[in-house]
Amino acid sequence: MAAESGAGTQAVERAMSLLGCFTDEHSELRITELCAQTGLGQSTVSRMISSLDRLGYVVQDARTGLYRLGPSAVTLGSVALNSSSLFRAARPIAQNLAHATGLGVNLAEFRDDRLFYLCNFEGAKSPKSFTMSGRTAPLHATGMGKAILAAQPAEYVRAYFAEGLGHAYTPHTITELVGMEAVLTEIRNRGYATEVEELAFGRACLAAPIRSRGGQVVAALSLSGPLSELDLAGRQQELSLMVVEAADELSVALGFTITFTPQTHLPLSSQELSH
Template sequence: MAAESGAGTQAVERAMSLLACFTDEQSELRITELCARTGLGQSTVSRMISSLDRLGYVVQDARTGLYSLGPSAVTLGSVALNNSPLFCAARPIAQSLAHATGLGVNLAEFRDDRLFYLCNFEGARSPKSFTMSGRTAPLHATGMGKAILAAQDGEYVQNYFAKGFGHAYTPHTITEPAAMKAVLAEVRNRGYATEVEELAFGRACVAAPIHARGGQVVAALSLSGPLSELDLAGRQQELSLMVVEAADELSVALGFTVTFTPRSSLPLSSQEPPHGA
Protein backbone atom coordinates (compact mmCIF):
# COMPACT_ATOMS: atom_id res chain seq x y z
CA MET A 1 0.00 0.00 0.00
CA ALA A 2 2.81 2.39 0.93
CA ALA A 3 4.59 1.71 -2.37
CA GLU A 4 1.38 2.41 -4.32
CA SER A 5 0.83 5.64 -2.38
CA GLY A 6 4.38 6.76 -3.10
CA ALA A 7 4.02 6.01 -6.80
CA GLY A 8 0.71 7.90 -6.92
CA THR A 9 2.25 10.92 -5.23
CA GLN A 10 5.16 10.86 -7.67
CA ALA A 11 2.78 10.71 -10.63
CA VAL A 12 0.83 13.72 -9.35
CA GLU A 13 4.02 15.71 -8.77
CA ARG A 14 5.25 14.90 -12.27
CA ALA A 15 1.94 15.91 -13.83
CA MET A 16 1.94 19.19 -11.91
CA SER A 17 5.54 19.86 -12.94
CA LEU A 18 4.46 19.54 -16.57
CA LEU A 19 1.60 22.00 -16.14
CA ALA A 20 3.92 24.43 -14.36
CA CYS A 21 6.14 24.58 -17.45
CA PHE A 22 3.56 26.70 -19.26
CA THR A 23 4.13 30.41 -18.65
CA ASP A 24 3.22 33.73 -20.23
CA GLU A 25 6.60 33.73 -21.93
CA GLN A 26 6.31 30.11 -23.09
CA SER A 27 2.62 29.28 -23.42
CA GLU A 28 3.11 26.67 -26.16
CA LEU A 29 5.60 23.82 -25.81
CA ARG A 30 6.72 20.65 -27.55
CA ILE A 31 7.27 17.29 -25.87
CA THR A 32 11.05 17.74 -26.19
CA GLU A 33 10.84 21.12 -24.45
CA LEU A 34 8.77 19.66 -21.64
CA CYS A 35 11.38 16.92 -21.22
CA ALA A 36 14.16 19.49 -21.02
CA ARG A 37 12.30 21.63 -18.49
CA THR A 38 11.30 18.79 -16.16
CA GLY A 39 14.17 16.34 -16.63
CA LEU A 40 11.66 13.57 -17.30
CA GLY A 41 12.09 10.97 -20.03
CA GLN A 42 10.27 11.34 -23.32
CA SER A 43 8.12 8.24 -22.81
CA THR A 44 7.02 9.48 -19.37
CA VAL A 45 6.21 12.97 -20.65
CA SER A 46 4.35 11.62 -23.68
CA ARG A 47 2.24 9.32 -21.51
CA MET A 48 1.39 12.03 -18.98
CA ILE A 49 0.68 14.70 -21.57
CA SER A 50 -1.65 12.29 -23.32
CA SER A 51 -3.59 11.84 -20.06
CA LEU A 52 -3.65 15.59 -19.40
CA ASP A 53 -4.87 16.16 -22.95
CA ARG A 54 -7.64 13.62 -22.51
CA LEU A 55 -8.73 15.35 -19.29
CA GLY A 56 -8.67 18.81 -20.89
CA TYR A 57 -5.79 20.27 -18.89
CA VAL A 58 -3.72 20.67 -22.07
CA VAL A 59 -4.65 20.85 -25.73
CA GLN A 60 -2.55 20.16 -28.81
CA ASP A 61 -2.52 22.30 -31.91
CA ALA A 62 -3.17 19.89 -34.78
CA ARG A 63 -1.11 22.01 -37.19
CA THR A 64 2.01 22.74 -35.13
CA GLY A 65 1.94 19.86 -32.64
CA LEU A 66 2.48 22.34 -29.80
CA TYR A 67 0.73 21.90 -26.46
CA SER A 68 -0.87 24.68 -24.40
CA LEU A 69 -3.03 24.81 -21.28
CA GLY A 70 -6.61 23.67 -21.84
CA PRO A 71 -10.11 24.57 -20.62
CA SER A 72 -9.93 22.40 -17.49
CA ALA A 73 -7.05 24.56 -16.23
CA VAL A 74 -9.20 27.67 -16.79
CA THR A 75 -12.07 26.07 -14.88
CA LEU A 76 -9.87 25.35 -11.86
CA GLY A 77 -8.57 28.91 -11.83
CA SER A 78 -12.10 30.28 -11.96
CA VAL A 79 -13.20 28.04 -9.08
CA ALA A 80 -10.26 29.24 -6.97
CA LEU A 81 -11.01 32.91 -7.69
CA ASN A 82 -14.72 32.58 -7.04
CA ASN A 83 -13.95 30.95 -3.70
CA SER A 84 -11.96 34.02 -2.58
CA PRO A 85 -14.00 36.41 -0.41
CA LEU A 86 -11.59 39.21 -1.34
CA PHE A 87 -12.01 38.63 -5.08
CA CYS A 88 -15.80 38.41 -4.83
CA ALA A 89 -16.01 41.64 -2.81
CA ALA A 90 -13.51 43.46 -5.01
CA ARG A 91 -14.87 42.58 -8.44
CA PRO A 92 -17.79 45.07 -8.60
CA ILE A 93 -15.82 47.77 -6.75
CA ALA A 94 -12.80 47.47 -9.03
CA GLN A 95 -14.94 47.35 -12.15
CA SER A 96 -16.82 50.49 -11.10
CA LEU A 97 -13.57 52.33 -10.28
CA ALA A 98 -12.06 51.44 -13.66
CA HIS A 99 -15.17 52.73 -15.41
CA ALA A 100 -15.22 55.97 -13.39
CA THR A 101 -11.55 56.81 -13.93
CA GLY A 102 -10.77 55.20 -17.28
CA LEU A 103 -7.66 53.75 -15.61
CA GLY A 104 -6.56 50.23 -14.73
CA VAL A 105 -7.60 48.86 -11.34
CA ASN A 106 -5.60 46.02 -9.82
CA LEU A 107 -6.12 43.79 -6.79
CA ALA A 108 -3.30 41.70 -5.33
CA GLU A 109 -2.76 39.60 -2.20
CA PHE A 110 0.37 39.51 -0.05
CA ARG A 111 1.75 36.01 -0.55
CA ASP A 112 5.25 34.53 -0.12
CA ASP A 113 7.07 37.89 -0.11
CA ARG A 114 5.40 38.93 -3.37
CA LEU A 115 2.21 40.33 -4.80
CA PHE A 116 -0.20 37.76 -6.20
CA TYR A 117 -2.73 39.33 -8.57
CA LEU A 118 -6.34 38.26 -8.16
CA CYS A 119 -7.93 40.52 -10.74
CA ASN A 120 -7.58 43.62 -12.86
CA PHE A 121 -9.95 45.78 -14.84
CA GLU A 122 -8.78 48.11 -17.56
CA GLY A 123 -10.34 51.49 -18.18
CA ALA A 124 -10.77 53.04 -21.60
CA ARG A 125 -7.56 55.06 -21.20
CA SER A 126 -5.42 52.16 -19.98
CA PRO A 127 -6.18 49.09 -22.12
CA LYS A 128 -4.42 45.72 -21.86
CA SER A 129 -4.81 42.69 -24.08
CA PHE A 130 -4.14 40.26 -21.22
CA THR A 131 -5.22 39.56 -17.65
CA MET A 132 -3.02 40.01 -14.57
CA SER A 133 -4.83 37.29 -12.59
CA GLY A 134 -2.40 34.68 -11.30
CA ARG A 135 0.70 36.76 -12.01
CA THR A 136 3.15 37.87 -9.35
CA ALA A 137 5.13 41.07 -8.87
CA PRO A 138 7.78 42.36 -6.43
CA LEU A 139 6.81 44.32 -3.35
CA HIS A 140 9.51 46.99 -3.49
CA ALA A 141 8.92 48.09 -7.10
CA THR A 142 5.13 48.47 -7.06
CA GLY A 143 2.64 50.80 -5.39
CA MET A 144 0.60 47.91 -4.00
CA GLY A 145 3.77 46.27 -2.72
CA LYS A 146 4.84 49.42 -0.89
CA ALA A 147 1.36 49.79 0.60
CA ILE A 148 1.83 46.27 2.01
CA LEU A 149 5.46 46.77 3.07
CA ALA A 150 4.46 49.88 5.02
CA ALA A 151 2.43 47.65 7.35
CA GLN A 152 5.39 45.35 8.09
CA ASP A 153 7.98 45.93 10.77
CA GLY A 154 11.49 47.18 10.06
CA GLU A 155 12.98 43.72 10.48
CA TYR A 156 10.80 42.32 7.72
CA VAL A 157 11.83 45.10 5.34
CA GLN A 158 15.50 44.57 6.18
CA ASN A 159 15.21 40.81 5.62
CA TYR A 160 13.32 41.33 2.36
CA PHE A 161 16.34 43.07 0.86
CA ALA A 162 18.81 40.73 2.60
CA LYS A 163 17.15 37.79 0.81
CA GLY A 164 18.02 39.41 -2.51
CA PHE A 165 14.49 40.42 -3.50
CA GLY A 166 15.34 44.07 -4.11
CA HIS A 167 16.22 43.87 -7.80
CA ALA A 168 16.40 47.02 -9.91
CA TYR A 169 13.87 46.95 -12.74
CA THR A 170 14.54 50.52 -13.86
CA PRO A 171 16.89 53.29 -12.64
CA HIS A 172 14.00 54.50 -10.43
CA THR A 173 13.61 51.23 -8.47
CA ILE A 174 14.40 51.55 -4.76
CA THR A 175 17.01 48.91 -3.97
CA GLU A 176 18.34 50.01 -0.55
CA PRO A 177 16.60 49.25 2.78
CA ALA A 178 17.30 52.70 4.26
CA ALA A 179 15.77 54.49 1.28
CA MET A 180 12.77 52.17 1.32
CA LYS A 181 12.16 52.71 5.04
CA ALA A 182 12.02 56.48 4.47
CA VAL A 183 9.48 56.01 1.67
CA LEU A 184 7.40 53.61 3.77
CA ALA A 185 7.24 56.14 6.61
CA GLU A 186 5.68 58.58 4.13
CA VAL A 187 3.25 55.90 2.96
CA ARG A 188 2.11 55.26 6.53
CA ASN A 189 1.70 59.01 7.13
CA ARG A 190 -0.52 59.66 4.12
CA GLY A 191 -2.30 56.28 3.90
CA TYR A 192 -1.40 55.37 0.32
CA ALA A 193 1.61 54.63 -1.88
CA THR A 194 2.71 55.80 -5.30
CA GLU A 195 4.99 54.23 -7.89
CA VAL A 196 6.42 56.01 -10.90
CA GLU A 197 8.40 53.99 -13.46
CA GLU A 198 9.91 51.75 -10.76
CA LEU A 199 8.75 48.51 -12.36
CA ALA A 200 8.33 49.56 -16.00
CA PHE A 201 9.03 52.71 -17.97
CA GLY A 202 6.08 54.91 -18.82
CA ARG A 203 3.81 53.48 -16.08
CA ALA A 204 2.67 54.75 -12.68
CA CYS A 205 0.16 53.86 -9.99
CA VAL A 206 -1.50 54.92 -6.75
CA ALA A 207 -2.26 52.16 -4.24
CA ALA A 208 -3.88 51.65 -0.83
CA PRO A 209 -3.78 48.75 1.66
CA ILE A 210 -6.64 46.36 2.41
CA HIS A 211 -7.07 45.14 5.99
CA ALA A 212 -8.49 41.81 7.19
CA ARG A 213 -10.85 41.53 10.16
CA GLY A 214 -7.94 41.42 12.63
CA GLY A 215 -6.36 44.57 11.22
CA GLN A 216 -3.46 43.00 9.36
CA VAL A 217 -2.79 44.20 5.81
CA VAL A 218 -3.44 41.23 3.51
CA ALA A 219 -3.79 42.85 0.11
CA ALA A 220 -3.79 46.13 -1.79
CA LEU A 221 -5.73 47.92 -4.51
CA SER A 222 -4.27 50.26 -7.12
CA LEU A 223 -5.12 52.63 -9.95
CA SER A 224 -2.55 52.33 -12.72
CA GLY A 225 -1.85 53.40 -16.25
CA PRO A 226 0.43 55.42 -18.52
CA LEU A 227 2.16 58.41 -16.93
CA SER A 228 0.25 60.84 -19.10
CA GLU A 229 -3.12 59.38 -18.10
CA LEU A 230 -2.46 59.23 -14.36
CA ASP A 231 -0.99 62.75 -14.32
CA LEU A 232 0.10 62.45 -10.69
CA ALA A 233 1.43 66.01 -10.66
CA GLY A 234 -2.12 67.28 -11.14
CA ARG A 235 -4.37 64.43 -9.99
CA GLN A 236 -2.58 62.67 -7.13
CA GLN A 237 -4.95 63.90 -4.41
CA GLU A 238 -8.06 63.08 -6.44
CA LEU A 239 -6.90 59.58 -7.39
CA SER A 240 -5.52 58.77 -3.94
CA LEU A 241 -8.85 59.63 -2.33
CA MET A 242 -10.66 57.32 -4.75
CA VAL A 243 -8.34 54.37 -4.25
CA VAL A 244 -8.23 54.77 -0.45
CA GLU A 245 -12.04 54.85 -0.27
CA ALA A 246 -12.32 51.76 -2.48
CA ALA A 247 -9.69 49.89 -0.40
CA ASP A 248 -11.50 50.87 2.81
CA GLU A 249 -14.76 49.54 1.35
CA LEU A 250 -13.04 46.22 0.69
CA SER A 251 -11.58 46.15 4.21
CA VAL A 252 -15.08 46.61 5.62
CA ALA A 253 -16.30 43.75 3.43
CA LEU A 254 -13.62 41.57 5.05
CA GLY A 255 -14.85 42.51 8.53
CA PHE A 256 -12.42 45.30 9.38
CA THR A 257 -13.76 48.37 11.17
CA VAL A 258 -12.52 51.43 9.29
CA THR A 259 -12.34 54.88 10.82
CA PHE A 260 -13.11 57.08 7.85
CA THR A 261 -11.14 60.29 7.53
CA PRO A 262 -12.94 63.35 6.17
CA ARG A 263 -11.71 64.38 2.75
CA SER A 264 -10.69 67.84 3.97
CA SER A 265 -8.32 66.40 6.58
CA LEU A 266 -6.36 64.14 4.24
CA PRO A 267 -2.85 65.31 3.25
CA LEU A 268 -2.73 67.57 0.21
CA SER A 269 -0.52 65.04 -1.51
CA SER A 270 -1.10 66.55 -4.92
CA GLN A 271 1.14 69.40 -3.83
CA GLU A 272 4.02 66.96 -3.31
CA PRO A 273 6.10 65.68 -6.24
CA PRO A 274 5.44 61.93 -6.72
CA HIS A 275 8.32 59.70 -5.65
CA GLY A 276 10.56 58.73 -8.52
CA ALA A 277 9.40 61.55 -10.79
Protein backbone atom coordinates in the same frame (compact mmCIF):
# COMPACT_ATOMS: atom_id res chain seq x y z
CA MET B 1 -0.11 -0.55 -0.33
CA ALA B 2 2.56 1.96 0.67
CA ALA B 3 4.43 1.43 -2.62
CA GLU B 4 1.22 1.98 -4.55
CA SER B 5 0.55 5.19 -2.63
CA GLY B 6 4.08 6.41 -3.31
CA ALA B 7 3.73 5.73 -7.03
CA GLY B 8 0.46 7.64 -7.10
CA THR B 9 2.01 10.62 -5.34
CA GLN B 10 4.92 10.60 -7.77
CA ALA B 11 2.55 10.57 -10.75
CA VAL B 12 0.64 13.55 -9.39
CA GLU B 13 3.85 15.48 -8.74
CA ARG B 14 5.08 14.76 -12.26
CA ALA B 15 1.79 15.87 -13.81
CA MET B 16 1.84 19.08 -11.78
CA SER B 17 5.46 19.74 -12.78
CA LEU B 18 4.42 19.50 -16.43
CA LEU B 19 1.56 21.95 -15.98
CA GLY B 20 3.93 24.28 -14.10
CA CYS B 21 6.13 24.57 -17.19
CA PHE B 22 3.51 26.69 -18.96
CA THR B 23 4.02 30.40 -18.28
CA ASP B 24 3.20 33.72 -19.93
CA GLU B 25 6.64 33.68 -21.53
CA HIS B 26 6.36 30.03 -22.61
CA SER B 27 2.66 29.38 -23.12
CA GLU B 28 3.15 26.81 -25.90
CA LEU B 29 5.66 23.97 -25.55
CA ARG B 30 6.94 20.88 -27.34
CA ILE B 31 7.41 17.49 -25.70
CA THR B 32 11.19 17.96 -25.91
CA GLU B 33 10.93 21.30 -24.09
CA LEU B 34 8.82 19.74 -21.36
CA CYS B 35 11.42 16.99 -20.98
CA ALA B 36 14.22 19.54 -20.71
CA GLN B 37 12.39 21.61 -18.08
CA THR B 38 11.29 18.71 -15.88
CA GLY B 39 14.14 16.26 -16.39
CA LEU B 40 11.64 13.51 -17.17
CA GLY B 41 12.11 11.00 -19.98
CA GLN B 42 10.34 11.46 -23.30
CA SER B 43 8.18 8.36 -22.92
CA THR B 44 7.03 9.49 -19.44
CA VAL B 45 6.24 13.01 -20.64
CA SER B 46 4.43 11.77 -23.75
CA ARG B 47 2.29 9.40 -21.67
CA MET B 48 1.41 12.03 -19.06
CA ILE B 49 0.73 14.77 -21.60
CA SER B 50 -1.57 12.39 -23.43
CA SER B 51 -3.54 11.87 -20.20
CA LEU B 52 -3.64 15.60 -19.47
CA ASP B 53 -4.82 16.23 -23.04
CA ARG B 54 -7.59 13.65 -22.67
CA LEU B 55 -8.72 15.33 -19.43
CA GLY B 56 -8.65 18.81 -20.98
CA TYR B 57 -5.80 20.26 -18.93
CA VAL B 58 -3.69 20.73 -22.05
CA VAL B 59 -4.59 20.90 -25.73
CA GLN B 60 -2.41 20.34 -28.78
CA ASP B 61 -2.36 22.69 -31.74
CA ALA B 62 -3.10 20.49 -34.77
CA ARG B 63 -0.95 22.66 -37.06
CA THR B 64 2.18 23.23 -34.94
CA GLY B 65 2.02 20.22 -32.62
CA LEU B 66 2.66 22.52 -29.64
CA TYR B 67 0.80 22.05 -26.35
CA ARG B 68 -0.85 24.79 -24.29
CA LEU B 69 -3.06 24.82 -21.21
CA GLY B 70 -6.61 23.72 -21.87
CA PRO B 71 -10.17 24.50 -20.71
CA SER B 72 -10.01 22.32 -17.58
CA ALA B 73 -7.14 24.48 -16.29
CA VAL B 74 -9.25 27.59 -16.91
CA THR B 75 -12.15 26.03 -14.98
CA LEU B 76 -9.94 25.28 -11.97
CA GLY B 77 -8.56 28.83 -11.98
CA SER B 78 -12.07 30.25 -12.10
CA VAL B 79 -13.20 28.07 -9.19
CA ALA B 80 -10.16 29.17 -7.16
CA LEU B 81 -10.87 32.85 -7.79
CA ASN B 82 -14.57 32.58 -7.04
CA SER B 83 -13.84 30.84 -3.74
CA SER B 84 -11.91 33.92 -2.54
CA SER B 85 -14.03 36.25 -0.42
CA LEU B 86 -11.62 39.08 -1.24
CA PHE B 87 -12.05 38.54 -4.99
CA ARG B 88 -15.84 38.38 -4.75
CA ALA B 89 -16.00 41.58 -2.67
CA ALA B 90 -13.48 43.40 -4.87
CA ARG B 91 -14.82 42.56 -8.31
CA PRO B 92 -17.71 45.06 -8.49
CA ILE B 93 -15.74 47.74 -6.62
CA ALA B 94 -12.74 47.41 -8.95
CA GLN B 95 -14.95 47.29 -12.01
CA ASN B 96 -16.78 50.48 -11.01
CA LEU B 97 -13.52 52.27 -10.21
CA ALA B 98 -12.07 51.39 -13.62
CA HIS B 99 -15.21 52.68 -15.31
CA ALA B 100 -15.23 55.92 -13.29
CA THR B 101 -11.57 56.75 -13.91
CA GLY B 102 -10.87 55.14 -17.25
CA LEU B 103 -7.71 53.67 -15.68
CA GLY B 104 -6.60 50.17 -14.81
CA VAL B 105 -7.59 48.79 -11.40
CA ASN B 106 -5.62 45.92 -9.89
CA LEU B 107 -6.17 43.75 -6.83
CA ALA B 108 -3.36 41.65 -5.35
CA GLU B 109 -2.78 39.58 -2.21
CA PHE B 110 0.39 39.47 -0.10
CA ARG B 111 1.79 35.96 -0.58
CA ASP B 112 5.29 34.47 -0.21
CA ASP B 113 7.13 37.82 -0.22
CA ARG B 114 5.41 38.88 -3.45
CA LEU B 115 2.18 40.25 -4.82
CA PHE B 116 -0.25 37.69 -6.21
CA TYR B 117 -2.75 39.28 -8.60
CA LEU B 118 -6.37 38.22 -8.17
CA CYS B 119 -7.98 40.46 -10.77
CA ASN B 120 -7.63 43.54 -12.91
CA PHE B 121 -10.01 45.72 -14.85
CA GLU B 122 -8.92 48.08 -17.60
CA GLY B 123 -10.52 51.43 -18.28
CA ALA B 124 -10.76 53.02 -21.70
CA LYS B 125 -7.51 54.97 -21.12
CA SER B 126 -5.47 51.95 -20.08
CA PRO B 127 -6.33 48.92 -22.22
CA LYS B 128 -4.58 45.55 -21.93
CA SER B 129 -4.91 42.47 -24.13
CA PHE B 130 -4.21 40.09 -21.22
CA THR B 131 -5.32 39.40 -17.67
CA MET B 132 -3.12 39.91 -14.60
CA SER B 133 -4.87 37.19 -12.59
CA GLY B 134 -2.40 34.62 -11.29
CA ARG B 135 0.68 36.71 -12.01
CA THR B 136 3.12 37.79 -9.35
CA ALA B 137 5.14 40.98 -8.89
CA PRO B 138 7.78 42.25 -6.45
CA LEU B 139 6.78 44.21 -3.35
CA HIS B 140 9.47 46.92 -3.53
CA ALA B 141 8.88 47.92 -7.18
CA THR B 142 5.09 48.31 -7.17
CA GLY B 143 2.63 50.68 -5.54
CA MET B 144 0.58 47.83 -4.10
CA GLY B 145 3.72 46.13 -2.82
CA LYS B 146 4.94 49.26 -1.08
CA ALA B 147 1.50 49.79 0.47
CA ILE B 148 1.83 46.29 1.92
CA LEU B 149 5.48 46.73 2.97
CA ALA B 150 4.54 49.89 4.88
CA ALA B 151 2.39 47.77 7.20
CA GLN B 152 5.05 45.13 7.90
CA PRO B 153 7.40 45.11 10.92
CA ALA B 154 10.75 46.83 10.42
CA GLU B 155 12.43 43.43 10.82
CA TYR B 156 10.57 42.09 7.81
CA VAL B 157 11.57 45.01 5.59
CA ARG B 158 15.22 44.67 6.64
CA ALA B 159 15.17 40.93 5.93
CA TYR B 160 13.53 41.52 2.54
CA PHE B 161 16.48 43.59 1.35
CA ALA B 162 19.10 41.54 3.23
CA GLU B 163 17.94 38.43 1.36
CA GLY B 164 18.53 40.15 -1.97
CA LEU B 165 14.89 40.53 -3.01
CA GLY B 166 15.24 44.22 -3.89
CA HIS B 167 16.20 43.77 -7.55
CA ALA B 168 16.32 46.72 -9.95
CA TYR B 169 13.77 46.64 -12.77
CA THR B 170 14.43 50.17 -14.03
CA PRO B 171 16.81 52.94 -12.92
CA HIS B 172 13.94 54.25 -10.76
CA THR B 173 13.52 51.08 -8.67
CA ILE B 174 14.33 51.55 -4.97
CA THR B 175 16.90 48.86 -4.20
CA GLU B 176 18.38 50.09 -0.91
CA LEU B 177 16.88 49.67 2.57
CA VAL B 178 17.51 53.28 3.65
CA GLY B 179 15.69 54.70 0.63
CA MET B 180 12.78 52.34 1.11
CA GLU B 181 12.44 53.14 4.81
CA ALA B 182 11.97 56.83 3.99
CA VAL B 183 9.33 55.99 1.37
CA LEU B 184 7.45 53.66 3.72
CA THR B 185 7.32 56.36 6.40
CA GLU B 186 5.70 58.70 3.88
CA ILE B 187 3.20 56.01 2.88
CA ARG B 188 2.18 55.48 6.51
CA ASN B 189 1.68 59.21 6.99
CA ARG B 190 -0.55 59.74 3.98
CA GLY B 191 -2.29 56.36 3.72
CA TYR B 192 -1.41 55.41 0.13
CA ALA B 193 1.59 54.58 -2.07
CA THR B 194 2.74 55.76 -5.46
CA GLU B 195 4.98 54.14 -8.04
CA VAL B 196 6.42 55.87 -11.09
CA GLU B 197 8.34 53.77 -13.64
CA GLU B 198 9.83 51.57 -10.92
CA LEU B 199 8.67 48.30 -12.50
CA ALA B 200 8.18 49.32 -16.14
CA PHE B 201 8.92 52.43 -18.17
CA GLY B 202 6.00 54.71 -19.01
CA ARG B 203 3.74 53.36 -16.26
CA ALA B 204 2.65 54.67 -12.85
CA CYS B 205 0.16 53.76 -10.14
CA LEU B 206 -1.48 54.77 -6.86
CA ALA B 207 -2.24 52.06 -4.32
CA ALA B 208 -3.90 51.65 -0.93
CA PRO B 209 -3.81 48.77 1.58
CA ILE B 210 -6.68 46.40 2.34
CA ARG B 211 -7.09 45.13 5.91
CA SER B 212 -8.60 41.94 7.26
CA ARG B 213 -11.05 41.79 10.18
CA GLY B 214 -8.14 41.83 12.63
CA GLY B 215 -6.53 44.89 11.04
CA GLN B 216 -3.69 43.11 9.22
CA VAL B 217 -2.85 44.37 5.75
CA VAL B 218 -3.46 41.33 3.54
CA ALA B 219 -3.83 42.88 0.09
CA ALA B 220 -3.84 46.13 -1.84
CA LEU B 221 -5.79 47.89 -4.57
CA SER B 222 -4.27 50.16 -7.21
CA LEU B 223 -5.11 52.56 -10.01
CA SER B 224 -2.58 52.25 -12.82
CA GLY B 225 -1.96 53.41 -16.35
CA PRO B 226 0.35 55.31 -18.68
CA LEU B 227 2.12 58.31 -17.11
CA SER B 228 0.17 60.75 -19.28
CA GLU B 229 -3.20 59.30 -18.28
CA LEU B 230 -2.54 58.89 -14.56
CA ASP B 231 -1.13 62.46 -14.47
CA LEU B 232 0.11 62.38 -10.87
CA ALA B 233 1.22 66.02 -11.06
CA GLY B 234 -2.35 67.17 -11.63
CA ARG B 235 -4.57 64.38 -10.30
CA GLN B 236 -2.76 62.73 -7.38
CA GLN B 237 -5.05 64.10 -4.67
CA GLU B 238 -8.23 63.28 -6.58
CA LEU B 239 -7.16 59.77 -7.55
CA SER B 240 -5.63 58.93 -4.17
CA LEU B 241 -8.93 59.72 -2.45
CA MET B 242 -10.74 57.41 -4.87
CA VAL B 243 -8.37 54.47 -4.43
CA VAL B 244 -8.24 54.84 -0.63
CA GLU B 245 -12.03 54.97 -0.46
CA ALA B 246 -12.32 51.84 -2.60
CA ALA B 247 -9.70 49.99 -0.52
CA ASP B 248 -11.47 51.01 2.69
CA GLU B 249 -14.75 49.71 1.27
CA LEU B 250 -13.06 46.38 0.66
CA SER B 251 -11.59 46.33 4.17
CA VAL B 252 -15.06 46.87 5.60
CA ALA B 253 -16.39 44.02 3.42
CA LEU B 254 -13.74 41.78 5.01
CA GLY B 255 -14.96 42.75 8.49
CA PHE B 256 -12.54 45.54 9.38
CA THR B 257 -13.98 48.47 11.36
CA ILE B 258 -12.61 51.80 10.15
CA THR B 259 -12.23 54.75 12.50
CA PHE B 260 -10.68 58.00 11.30
CA THR B 261 -8.42 60.31 13.28
CA PRO B 262 -9.46 64.00 13.15
CA GLN B 263 -5.95 65.10 12.17
CA THR B 264 -5.04 62.75 9.35
CA HIS B 265 -8.24 60.94 8.34
CA LEU B 266 -6.23 57.73 8.17
CA PRO B 267 -7.94 54.47 9.15
CA LEU B 268 -6.88 52.95 12.45
CA SER B 269 -7.37 49.38 13.54
CA SER B 270 -8.98 48.50 16.85
CA GLN B 271 -5.52 47.48 18.14
CA GLU B 272 -4.05 50.88 17.25
CA LEU B 273 -6.94 52.67 18.90
CA SER B 274 -6.21 50.91 22.19
CA HIS B 275 -2.71 52.43 22.42
